[in-house]
Amino acid sequence: MMMNIATIFKGCAKGDPRYQKLLYEEYYSISMKVAFRYVSTYEQALELTQNGFLKIFHEFFSIRLDKDVTSKEALSAWIKRTFIITLVDHIKSAFDLYKPRPIRGDIWKQYDRPFTDEEMMHIQLIKTLKGLPIIYRLVFNLHVIDGFTHGEIAGMLSITVEGSKQNLIRAREYLNKSFVKMNL
Numbered sequence: 792m793m794m795n796i797a798t799i800f801k802g803c804a805k806g807d808p809r810y811q812k813l814l815y816e817e818y819y820s821i822s823m824k825v826a827f828r829y830v831s832t833y834e835q836a837l838e839l840t841q842n843g844f845l846k847i848f849h850e851f852f853s854i855r856l857d858k859d860v861t862s863k864e865a866l867s868a869w870i871k872r873t874f875i876i877t878l879v880d881h882i883k884s885a886f887d888l889y890k891p892r893p894i895r896g897d898i899w900k901q902y903d904r905p906f907t908d909e910e911m912m913h914i915q916l917i918k919t920l921k922g923l924p925i926i927y928r929l930v931f932n933l934h935v936i937d938g939f940t941h942g943e944i945a946g947m948l949s950i951t952v953e954g955s956k957q958n959l960i961r962a963r964e965y966l967n968k969s970f971v972k973m974n975l
Contacts, residue, residue, distance in 0.1 A: 796863045804851045811848055818867075819844075822874055828932050829878050831921060839881055843874040875937055879929065879947045919969045927962035930955055 802810025822843060826836035850873055906914070920928060929948060933939040934955070939947070941955040948955070 796866055800851070800866065803848060806848070806851075811844075814847075814870075815844055818870055821871075825871070825874065825937075826878055828917070828920065828936065829875075829882065829929065839878050842881060843877045846877040847873050871937075875933070875939075876947065879933070882925070882929065883948065915973065919966060919973075922969065923962055923965055926958050927965060930958040931962040931966075934959055 799810050799813055803814055819840070823836055823840045826839045826843065827833065830836050830839060847870055854869065920931070923931065926948070930944055933944045933947070934941065941952045941959075944950075944955040945952045950958075
């Protein structure tokens with residue numbers, strides 16, 4: 792970011808569209824990638840990313856710069872956490888929309904060069920993660936990738952801590968079987 796984080800924060804807290812745009816541009820790419828891990832389609836990720844930013848801009852009114860956010864890293868962590876909680880809330884409200892679906896082939900299309908081996912492995916990993924039943928995918932993403940505790944996950948998903956742990960075990964078993972089939 793070109794400006795001081797405090798300036799951007801204060802502008803967003805006042806609802807100033809110029810500062811909201813700066814924040815959006817800074818965090819859009821990573822937010823879209825996070826959303827795509829959680830949902831089934833690119834279109835869903837796009838919609839939930841927009842909803843996530845609306846929630847983030849709304850939440851700026853309830854946090855304080857000096858207490859809740861003291862640095863760019865703290866702001867990034869707060870944005871990511873708020874964004875993920877918003878994603879989970881949307882997914883919980885419409886589980887059927889987020890059942891595993893095939894990913895359109897053109898989403899991976901590159902125009903200037905062929906994929907590297909690492910990129911191909913990444914694509915296969917994303918496809919495999921998206922093949923998980925939604926509850927397994929949610930728990931796996933929340934715990935393994937985003938670092939939420941089983942207690943936090945249980946609260947977000949309205950399940951027990953034990954249920955969260957069991958879903959993680961099942962997700963790992965599913966992934967292990969898939970990777971064995973692919974020889975990874």
